[in-house]
Amino acid sequence: MDTEWNHTTVLLNEAIEALVTRPDGHYVDATFGRGGHTRLLLSRLGPQGRVTAFDKDPEAVAQAARLQDPRFSIRHQGFAHLVELAPRSATGLLMDLGISSPQIDNPARGFSFRHEGPLDMRMDxxxxxxxxxxxxxxxxxxxxxxxxxxxxxxxxxxxxxxxxxxxxxxxxxxxxxxxxxxxxxxxxxxxxxxxxxxxxxxxxxxxxNAELEELEQALEAALDLLEPQGRLVVISFHSLEDRIVKQFIARHSREVVDRRAPFAPGVPLKLRALARVKPSAAEVAANPRARSAIMRVAERTSA
Missing domain, CATH: 1.10.150.170 (Putative methyltransferase TM0872, insert domain)
Known part of the structure; x- marks a missing residue:
């Protein structure tokens, strides 16, 4: 077990505030990690609400098994498997990208150049x-x-x-x-x-870990997964991830007009961009690993 490896969830309150639109909804945490977002999310939901979580990391899945709540379930899969969920079945989808502090701090995982360990770096x-x-x-x-x-x-x-x-x-x-x-x-x-x-x-x-390819697959899956007015919340930690998320939201937040048929109805937008949020100075001071985080929020339209 890896209980000595602690993790401080970045943009915890901001993410859940942006994600939850109704307490009886079905929410998906695509990156359970150590469950910081999921636990706060469950506290905001009513008896009919539920959370489905995904994580590649077997240590994260073991931690999730300790969460005894009938409204919660965990899948030992990466978020490319979001396509397996029913279309328009999610009220909100949260993706907290990158690696967690336990993965970085545990030398046995091989993620950090600061610690001697096997050169592994697999999330699963x-x-x-x-x-x-x-x-x-x-x-x-x-x-x-x-x-x-x-x-x-x-x-x-x-x-x-x-x-x-x-x-x-x-x-x-x-x-x-x-x-x-x-x-x-x-x-x-x-x-x-x-x-x-x-x-x-x-x-x-x-x-x-094929992280960028999996991110692109998951974002496309989100369009089918989210119900109308469902929220997409993505937290990224470096420019390559954020660029993919930013461009995806922008691409689906504008009406597409066929220039060959300018008077034909345009293809309606599928998302509405809502916010771009960075950690506060106080959060960065308390948790330096938060300094590069960017959270983007979008809402599924009825199209």
Missing amino acids: TTRGESVAQWLSRAELGQIAQVIRDYGEERFAVPIAKAIVARRQERGPLATTAELAQLVAGAVKTREPGQDPATRTFQALRIFI
Whole structure:
């Protein structure tokens, strides 16, 4: 069990205030984590309300099993599986993206360059390939592309070359410390206050968990899942995620007119953008990991 690894939920009250429109609704928490949002959500619902949660992480699912509430259920799945829920069955959908503090702080999970641990980074440790396994076989061009595209790292090629050279000389990387040290040697300059390994670790984590692809699938599923006036609330923590969410909401918040038939009725908008919220200065001071969070809120139209 991982009870010693604590997690502070970001934008807790703001998210639930934006999400809940009626106490008897069905709400979906697509990223249960350690249940901060879900617990507050349940406290705002009446006897007829219910919450369905999803999470890839078996440790999160184990924590959810402790939540003894007949209105609550948990699914050991990523939020790409939102498509399995009935259309127009959700009053609200919450997605709190990224990784949780227990995942970062537990060295055994291999997410952090600050702690020595196995180079894993899988959110679901019961399936799939670890970062170490992928790096042991990936070609130089593949590694460079992942680090560049998902980490926005301008030293992606030197880092990839260093990884491949290390593999050829001394065998594959096995630990977070080995990777962090190797990246530090390949990255010549870095933004003040940022560890040289930050972008590379982010990139490999996003890639190995297919985070951006799954986010795009989940957002599309939300259009069918939400009932009219149902709320979509998404909290992201880096620009790649937020860009996808922002563009998705914008794309479905405007009426589309076919230029070939300008007098034909336009395709009606499916969402109405409601808000963009950032953590308060007080929240960031209390929880520095909240500093990059952005919450976007939209409402499903009746179209």
